[in-house]
Amino acid sequence: MARRGKRTKDPKPGERVWQDKPPDAYDLPDLNPYLKVCWDYGRPILRSDDAAACRGRWAQEFGRGAPLHVEVGVGNGFFFAGMAEQHPDRNWLGVEIRFKRVWLTARKLRAAGAEAQARLVRYDGGALPDLFAPGEIDALYINHPDPWPRGKHAKNRLLGPEFMDTCAVLLAGGAQLRLKTDHRINVDALVEAAEAHPSYRVLGLSEDIRAEGTPWGEDIVTNYQRKFYERGEPVFAVQVERVDG
Ligand SMILES: C[S@@+](CC[C@H](N)C(=O)[O-])C[C@H]1O[C@@H](n2cnc3c(N)ncnc32)[C@H](O)[C@@H]1O
Numbered sequence: 234m235a236r237r238g239k240r241t242k243d244p245k246p247g248e249r250v251w252q253d254k255p256p257d258a259y260d261l262p263d264l265n266p267y268l269k270v271c272w273d274y275g276r277p278i279l280r281s282d283d284a285a286a287c288r289g290r291w292a293q294e295f296g297r298g299a300p301l302h303v304e305v306g307v308g309n310g311f312f313f314a315g316m317a318e319q320h321p322d323r324n325w326l327g328v329e330i331r332f333k334r335v336w337l338t339a340r341k342l343r344a345a346g347a348e349a350q351a352r353l354v355r356y357d358g359g360a361l362p363d364l365f366a367p368g369e370i371d372a373l374y375i376n377h378p379d380p381w382p383r384g385k386h387a388k389n390r391l392l393g394p395e396f397m398d399t400c401a402v403l404l405a406g407g408a409q410l411r412l413k414t415d416h417r418i419n420v421d422a423l424v425e426a427a428e429a430h431p432s433y434r435v436l437g438l439s440e441d442i443r444a445e446g447t448p449w450g451e452d453i454v455t456n457y458q459r460k461f462y463e464r465g466e467p468v469f470a471v472q473v474e475r476v477d478g
Contacts, residue, residue, distance in 0.1 A: 238281075238357060251360035253281040267332035271355055271430050277348045278339050284326075284354035289366035294352065295324040301373035303328065305358035305378075305391070308456050310338025310451045312376055315453040317347035323371075325351040328358050358391060365403045373400065373410045379458035380416040392422040394429070401432035406477035411449060413442065415461045420469045436474050441467040448472040 256262040256269045263269075271278055279287070279294075292298045300323050307313040307327040317325040325347075329335050335355045342348045356364065358375075377382045381389045392412070400410060412423050420438070427433040437448025443462060446452070447470045454462070461468050 240242075240357060240360065242390065249285055249360070249363040251281075252355040255270060255280075265332055266400055267336050268419060270313070271332045271335050274336065274339060277342055277352050278335060279352050279354045281356055284352070284356060285363050288364055289369065290323060291326065291365075291369065295350070297324070299324045299350075301326065301365075301369060302372040303361075303365075303370050304374040304376070305361075306330075307338045307353070308334055308374060308376070310334070310341040312374070312453045312455040313351070313353075314341035314345045316374075317342060317351040318345040319453075321347065321350045326364075327351065327353045328356045328361075328364070329353065330355065330357055334363075337395055359396070361399055361403055367374075367402045368405045370400075370403050371405050371408050371472055373404060373408070374414045375410070375457045377415060378412075378419055379419055382416070382418065385440065388421065390418075392419055392426065394426045396435065397423075397426040397430050401430060401475065404475035406475060408475045409436070409449070410473045410475070411447075411470070411474075413447070413455065413468055415468055417455065417468060417469070420471055424472065425473050427471075432475055433473050434476055435471065437472040439470040442470050444466065 238251050240251050243249050256272050287294045291301050302323045303326045304313050305328045307329045313327045327338055333356055335353050338353055342351050378391045381387060424435055425437050439448055440444045449472050458468050
């Protein structure tokens with residue numbers, strides 16, 4: 234994926250892993266009209282620098298202390314807006330790399346009347362330490378992450394040992410990571426990484442959500458999930474806990 238942002242492999246202390254830039258710093262700022270739309274939208278969309286400034290103080294941004302629930306890769310926002318609407322007692326942050334999808338999700342939040350309890354940022358989900366202090370995330374949702382099935386693209390996959398090391402720091406004790414995916418590779422990557430890591434335990438796995446439900450009970454069908462249901466293909470779910478201590 235073209236991230237059109239800069240990722241630093243070995244950031245110095247205090248340096249951010251990922252940097253976006255304002256529209257006028259792009260060579261062709263009008264190429265993607267949603268770039269400026271997101272920049273000018275205002276809350277619930279935060280500019281990337283403003284979101285990074287919330288690191289360690291998300292409760293202040295929301296104006297209240299509440300569990301911080303984060304979704305990476307919100308896509309068109311059906312799940313994110315639905316969850317924010319159903320659980321207004323939580324603070325919700327959606328992280329998405331594509332401008333248009335950030336905007337689509339913002340519109341769904343507005344339609345659902347769920348803007349107060351939610352924020353969105355166009356950011357690279359592989360750079361979560363820029364956005365969260367250790368132990369700041371109370372729940373993490375990842376739905377249908379891009380599979381990158383070809384070996385030479387495997388380095389682009391979100392899930393794996395490096396991401397799980399990062400999450401072991403950022404998730405609070407007892408926090409859950411909940412994955413839904415159409416791709417077996419993602420299930421195996423998460424389960425293997427969690428089982429190999431002393432900070433995690435796998436709480437549940439569903440081989441077919443439509444038949445078995447999710448291991449955690451509730452569900453809001455995402456855009457991609459619906460597509461796989463329509464094709465008659467299974468959608469998997471994995472529930473992992475960051476153990477206390
Ligand atoms: C296959 S789509 C799934 C969308 C949605 N979660 C769903 O289930 O319908 C993957 C989503 O993740 C986003 N994405 C991919 N890589 C990302 C990254 N590094 N950081 C944030 N979002 C990312 C894509 O732009 C896309 O919206």
